Amino acid sequence: MKITAVIMAGGRGERFWPKSRGHYPKQFLSLTQDGETMIQKTVKRLLPLVELADIFVVTNIHYAELVQQQLPGLPKENILLEPCARNTAPCIGLAAAVIRHRYGEAMMLVLPSDHLIRYEEMYVDTLRQAVAVAEQEKNLVTIGITPTYPETGYGYICFERDAKLAMPGVYRVERFVEKPDLETAKEYLSSHRYLWNSGMFVWKASSILANLEQLMPDIYAGLLRIETAVDTPDYETVLETEYQAFRSESIDFGVMEKASEIYTLPGSFGWDDVGSWLAVERINPTNEYGNYIEGDVITIGTERSTICGGKRLIAAVGVEDLIVVDTDDAILICAKNSTQDVKKVIENLKICNRSQLV
């Protein structure tokens, strides 16, 4: 069966301010020394499994140009433009409708555009295995991540450890749970029955569309009208009308939490959601003082810090556990234990109508 990939690249993401902006979100940033952007890496690591011509990017209409610039080899018709943000259920539904129209039936690897994978061969192996599971019946497969600590910022997948399945290393999902508090997260970790929900899914176009028809019939009806208009002059108008009318809903809430026949594969391929500036020192080599340094930077007595220079010299003296990010019009200086508060800066800027900085 034809394997396609659907890369979701519509997110705004404010955690990498001041490098990420409303018009330039995280998936289009390079946060590693090799200079590749997150979305470029996402496409590249798929190529052993999926042909470029079968990779789709769903993104907000405002990012169309960025996607074309960063993925020049991607066929232009594979860039699906959301007229507005409606969360992941309409986004995935749109891709499924277009894929059914183009291929009849095909496997869909649905993937975020802004995560990092350390061990790409193991990642591809896991996806291959997921494809084998998703080929059977109308199975929906989600890739879970084996937790290494009680993270409270992710949703979790609870799986049935004892369910006997044809394939080793594949588990039936019992339920999806929201972000837990620390106590609950610790219980999840010690129970060995929970995985982190990475937002990576594998299914046939027919499987997800059947589930959408059953569980989100209003959206499915709109998708049918869009599918009919694909490759006609009406496409843009129909897409605009139908998409605007969609309610905003996540695929997790809209489908995964309600569907049956959901399976999960625990992934151990060095997944990193690159959730804040803290990630930069995790995903890049640091020097002997534990610093990650980029650009024109002089450090004196500086340790365990991340310093991303811009066009000017940055001199860091006696600094510890700090994150510094310089851009042309704004500089962030943030204690490592306060990266979650970067969004407060953005709130402040919005309140003050300083939209050029957001």
Add this chain to the structure above:
Amino acid sequence: MKITAVIMAGGRGERFWPKSRGHYPKQFLSLTQDGETMIQKTVKRLLPLVELADIFVVTNIHYAELVQQQLPGLPKENILLEPCARNTAPCIGLAAAVIRHRYGEAMMLVLPSDHLIRYEEMYVDTLRQAVAVAEQEKNLVTIGITPTYPETGYGYICFERDAKLAMPGVYRVERFVEKPDLETAKEYLSSHRYLWNSGMFVWKASSILANLEQLMPDIYAGLLRIETAVDTPDYETVLETEYQAFRSESIDFGVMEKASEIYTLPGSFGWDDVGSWLAVERINPTNEYGNYIEGDVITIGTERSTICGGKRLIAAVGVEDLIVVDTDDAILICAKNSTQDVKKVIENLKICNRSQLV
């Protein structure tokens, strides 16, 4: 007797990098919210005691334009330009020679250009009292600062507490001592016989010239040749030749440590040498979180920090005890307990031949 002031403004001062630069040293910076520069404040606080026409500024030839810009009312002939840096003895000698040429005899208040005084009326009162002492005989008077803690970065003045003098509050100087180690500084503090050496001197032109003639005859001979050339077309050439030939020597080592009849007045007028970026929060009002903020700055959970913004937004998140100074081509991020290491940044820049940043 005519009272003149000699403001020494030739120092380079690297401790306020990146705002201070080789071509723009500390005395020409504004480090307070009122926008006045250090040298402007120095002149202004003298005006109750000295007419502007009797205030002299000795500075390096490279800073001539800065002095004229910042002190537009100062007669141009009162700006004495050192062709090269030769420390304070030649600098003060030059001023004394010019003053003797112009006034015959006059009182000289010799003052640094880059210190701050909180209680200016008390400062003027102390200078008046010093003038009264310096009018007698060939007395040399130095203003000492009553120490408040065992500072190891200053020289000290040891005075004879029991010497009976005509004036209360005036003490005979026993000796000048170099910067002590912490143990010694603590002993000085508890002995109640030591003052900080502030580098402020009061004497008649004839008194200091007589001491120079006796203690530094080589320099005195050169000064005589300069004095003869004042107001002649040869002045600049003679000054250039003689000044280049001077050895570099401080007035403390060249005269004060060897002369007799030295007196000191303990000053308690809120003196601050503004020795590093740490001083900025001392000499300016701070907000309820103990921050001193200047420019376009957003702080979130930030305490006890000094942030001097430039042309761009600075966002400080979760930051404590930090100094941030932004300029067009360089930004300093310095822990408060590491301000002494700012000079290492400059050393680094010099080694790398990045003189445009020094």
